[in-house]
Amino acid sequence: MSKIAAGACMSLDGFIAGPEESGFEHLFAWLGNGDVEVPTAQPERTLRTSAASAEVLREHTASVGALVVGRRLFDLTKGWGGTHPWGVPVFVVTHSVPEDWANDGNPFTFVTDGVASAVEQAAEVAGVDKMVGVNGGEMARQCLELGLLDEVGIDLVPVLLGDGVPMFGKLAGAPVRLANPTVVEGDGVTHLRYRVLR
Template sequence: MSEIYTCATMSIDGYISGPAESGFEHLFHWYGSGDVEVPTANPQRTLKMSAASAKYFTELSANTGALVVGRKLFDAVNGWGGRHPMNVPVVVLSHGVPDGWPRVGSPFTFVSGGIEEAVAVAGKLAGGRAVGVNGGTIARQCLNAGLLDEVLIDLVPVLLGGGTKFFDQLADAPVVLEGPISTVEGRGVTHLRYGVRRS
């Protein structure tokens, strides 16, 4: 079975977006704060990171075989224009399929049966590599269902003061994590990796 992880860029006070979906210029500044070019599936979108962040990002991408995201994120980014920047299959957990989808050759699969179904489908698509689930509601559902193996945090030195938390409304808090398993110092970001302790 594929390893399941969640990864999000987070402010020091624990938010993955600020009030009214703000703060992204601070959270994702590290995507363009370096000299190392990191190509994505979108030819018009090349990232420029510090050497440490580029190594971390490319290794994570290479080890990821599929993603699970929610409908809110899918709609907010307009389906990434038809292909996720990591160029892997994406399972979208949604109550319904949006207009115009699925498209022929699309890497998106829509499921409505809950987080367990979404993770199972992603695991089959991942080809033995890891499955990444996006932060917020999807990460919480995955953790509450006992499916999450690791939590990766791209910690940015900003205080947003409110917004969407990485984790909220946990069923069995506190949740004890192992680690950090690894720490990578980038430019304007610290990449942290933790294991989820099984009870």
Template structure:
């Protein structure tokens, strides 16, 4: 059975983007190392420090599908029909982008209009025994509150943004959710890779 993992690159104060959707220094670590790697889709190259290479390769090779919301889909321009990690994408939205769908008939994208739970069910069908990666704060928060997440994976960047409207998870509708001790803690160059298990017994 596939694991459902919420993943994000975040600042120390928990933001995944600034108010204008710019990312500041969050992605600097993807280009500050000496090891050059091509993304799975071959659309650009990253330059990672050796400490991050194995983590990056392991994560990318484990993925079966990505789940995101319409905001991220729109900001990314639908990745021109092929996600950077070269995996199928499930988009949670109230309004499927009809013109985009018509323009990208072969794109492995699925648009789900009846909620996050249905999106995760569909994603698991697509992923098989591989990882379902959830990205985008709103969708990740809903999955956390619904008990759908198995892990939370954070690439923590030592920068304080101070403000923004894109916190990862954002405001919970219920009490705090306590995660387990990290099962992964890898110190890279200006990034720390962390993976936390979600305690579903709470």
């Protein structure tokens, strides 16, 4: 089966969003603070990062075959305007399917029977050669608790947000041990990639 990896930009105090959806100008600053261009699947959106971060992003996008996200992020980004920046199929875990979303031929699938089902469907689409990316917060926590996560990728940002949405939250089954990370030093971000030990 595909490798399942959760990932997010996280503040040093463990938040993927500040209070009331604030702090993104800090968490995502590294995606625009360099001079190496990284194109996305959105023609109007090109990232500009340090060379080290560009390499991390290129490797990451080349290895991800499908994504699992929560409804909160989908709504917050307005479904990324119809195309996720990584250009891969997205499985949205939700209690109810939005009625006003055009479903024909677009890469979003709404999954109402839980995150494990979404991961399974995403893995089928991704195939064995590519991994499934799970977004941080509630989705990452649930996958960890279900023993579904193989890796955790943290883009650690040098800022303290003080409060907000935690990357992991109150985790049943903690402590969860991780292996030593691979470390890449960017500008305004430290890329840490951990294997989950079972």
